[in-house]
Amino acid sequence: MKYIFVTGGVVSSLGKGLAAASIGTLLESRGLKVLMQKFDPYLNVDPGTMSPYQHGEVYVLDDGAETDLDLGHYERFTSGVLSQMNNLTSGQVFDSVIKKERKGEYLGKTVQFIPHVTDEIKSRLQKVTEDNPDVDVLITEIGGTVGDMEGLLFIEALRQYALEVGKENVCFIHVTLLPFIKAAGEIKTKPTQQSVAKLRELGIQPDIVICRTEADLDEDNRRKIAMFCNVEKKHVVAFRDVAHSIYECPLDLRRDKIDRLVVDKIGLGHTPSPALEDWERFVQKVIHPKHSITIAVVGKYIELQDAYKSIYESLIHAGAHHDTKVNIVRVEAEAIEDNGAASAIGDVNGILVPGGFGDRGIEGKILAAQYARESGIPYFGICLGMQIATIEYARNVCGLEGANSTEFAKNTKHPVICLQEEQKGVEDMGATMRLGSCESILLAGTRASDLYEGAARVSERHRHRYEFNSDYQDQLLEGGLVISAVSAEEGLVEIIEVPEHPFYLAAQFHPEFRSKPNKPHPLFAGFIKASLDRANAELTIS
Numbered sequence: 001m002k003y004i005f006v007t008g009g010v011v012s013s014l015g016k017g018l019a020a021a022s023i024g025t026l027l028e029s030r031g032l033k034v035l036m037q038k039f040d041p042y043l044n045v046d047p048g049t050m051s052p053y054q055h056g057e058v059y060v061l062d063d064g065a066e067t068d069l070d071l072g073h074y075e076r077f078t079s080g081v082l083s084q085m086n087n088l089t090s091g092q093v094f095d096s097v098i099k100k101e102r103k104g105e106y107l108g109k110t111v112q113f114i115p116h117v118t119d120e121i122k123s124r125l126q127k128v129t130e131d132n133p134d135v136d137v138l139i140t141e142i143g144g145t146v147g148d149m150e151g152l153l154f155i156e157a158l159r160q161y162a163l164e165v166g167k168e169n170v171c172f173i174h175v176t177l178l179p180f181i182k183a184a185g186e187i188k189t190k191p192t193q194q195s196v197a198k199l200r201e202l203g204i205q206p207d208i209v210i211c212r213t214e215a216d217l218d219e220d221n222r223r224k225i226a227m228f229c230n231v232e233k234k235h236v237v238a239f240r241d242v243a244h245s246i247y248e249c250p251l252d253l254r255r256d257k258i259d260r261l262v263v264d265k266i267g268l269g270h271t272p273s274p275a276l277e278d279w280e281r282f283v284q285k286v287i288h289p290k291h292s293i294t295i296a297v298v299g300k301y302i303e304l305q306d307a308y309k310s311i312y313e314s315l316i317h318a319g320a321h322h323d324t325k326v327n328i329v330r331v332e333a334e335a336i337e338d339n340g341a342a343s344a345i346g347d348v349n350g351i352l353v354p355g356g357f358g359d360r361g362i363e364g365k366i367l368a369a370q371y372a373r374e375s376g377i378p379y380f381g382i383c384l385g386m387q388i389a390t391i392e393y394a395r396n397v398c399g400l401e402g403a404n405s406t407e408f409a410k411n412t413k414h415p416v417i418c419l420q421e422e423q424k425g426v427e428d429m430g431a432t433m434r435l436g437s438c439e440s441i442l443l444a445g446t447r448a449s450d451l452y453e454g455a456a457r458v459s460e461r462h463r464h465r466y467e468f469n470s471d472y473q474d475q476l477l478e479g480g481l482v483i484s485a486v487s488a489e490e491g492l493v494e495i496i497e498v499p500e501h502p503f504y505l506a507a508q509f510h511p512e513f514r515s516k517p518n519k520p521h522p523l524f525a526g527f528i529k530a531s532l533d534r535a536n537a538e539l540t541i542s
Helices: 016-029 070-077 090-102 113-131 149-165 190-201 219-229 246-254 258-265 277-287 305-321 333-339 341-345 362-375 384-396 447-451 470-478 522-541
Strands: 002-008 034-040 087-089 137-142 170-178 208-213 236-240 291-299 324-332 350-353 379-382 415-419 434-442 457-464 466-468 482-487 493-497 504-507
Touching: 002 016, 002 149, 016 034, 016 070, 016 137, 016 170, 016 246, 016 258, 034 070, 034 113, 070 305, 087 090, 090 113, 090 149, 113 137, 113 149, 137 149, 149 170, 170 190, 170 258, 190 208, 190 219, 208 219, 208 258, 219 236, 236 246, 246 258, 246 277, 277 305, 291 305, 291 333, 291 362, 291 522, 305 324, 305 522, 324 333, 324 341, 324 522, 333 341, 333 362, 341 362, 350 362, 350 384, 350 522, 362 379, 362 384, 379 384, 379 522, 384 415, 384 466, 384 470, 384 493, 384 504, 434 493, 447 482, 447 493, 447 522, 466 470, 466 493, 470 482, 504 522
Parallel strands: 002 137, 002 170, 034 087, 034 137, 170 208, 208 236, 291 324, 291 350, 350 379, 379 504
Antiparallel strands: 415 466, 434 457, 434 482, 482 493, 493 504
């Protein structure tokens, strides 16, 4: 196996994850099999217990691993299906080392950062290599910024690993910032020089320097960076701000032929040129759509872009599928409580309520679901959005006054949403929810079945503790609600819908974790189609 290690310097949020994912896209387009992973230096075992304000979205994998949102980029930009082995944190590393020490596996030796902690990091690389013998290239992104204390052990482990597997099999890529100083009217290369110098102090000489820049990179600055960073001029690659979509990133990096530089470095230069036609067609649909719609996303972390990252990307995928630009209006749920749904949401073609935890803004989300149902506006609920739709229907259609979830009102008279039976007595918060892929049985003749093109079963990813209370199933069905999917093993309600509505569908699982640029999730595609139909009908009337 060949290895690409992607580090970052100067500041965070430079786009290391997108750079790594884009390189994966380019290498796959050359016919190589690529696998990606992320090393995160924070001490949390995983991001599952972290606030979205701290970490953004938690991305869930098939095997139930709660991971960094960059793994979402990896799965969207490449064909690889990732597992818990593809995300390693300092918390996992130290937890494993301490457990081994307690079991006596170190045979009485003094346990030290080097070699025991670095060996633990290297063992993850070795394990992924052994488990995936058909993979050509493993791309590993190192979280944080070079020079941060918490990342030093990961950098040292990579230095050692490169020597062990042979430098001819490894490509180090360093992503830095080239700030443009408006007052001076020029790009400054000094932060990049110092960042690379810091990396070299730690024993790693980057093979390629990717420079994040607002403006293009002229030849003078390219030569300057090459000289001070000890790389060839052609190995200084510009990573420009893209104008429309993150899906332009592979095409932008291709301008400096980064894929050619990488395959030459790791001895795979015999591979064919990239076949990017499908990717380019998708990007063109995103940039030059024929239609336009507006979707309201009603949430509690709405001011934070990364909190619903996969939701937004899935809307883009489905929009491109229908040649449609999706304009997203972010609506704070509490604003609906204060101002009413019609006023807070405004003129939109569809309403989406995503997942979440806690009782803040819940009544606002319920009002949003009611507004969509009563106004004929397409509604798509995801996880909590499904529970919200159930509560709203129970209250306002079935007459179950005060219906609620026991998550928000423990003593509610009508707990139409309740804690899963297996969750009772669970005290640890980390990795104890219903997590990962589970099979669902679809009911024939329903909208959900139609959207999945008649499939009898589907596999979708979950992340929740509360569920539809089966004790109220008969009352809700008598009230006209349709249950269109249930879990294959337990019979838990997975999808609900209102049949007379233009589109009123909600899923307990997270379909956004399975959407891809050229293969949008069918539920998102159906929601966008219904929203586009509404927009076209309004244009016809006007």
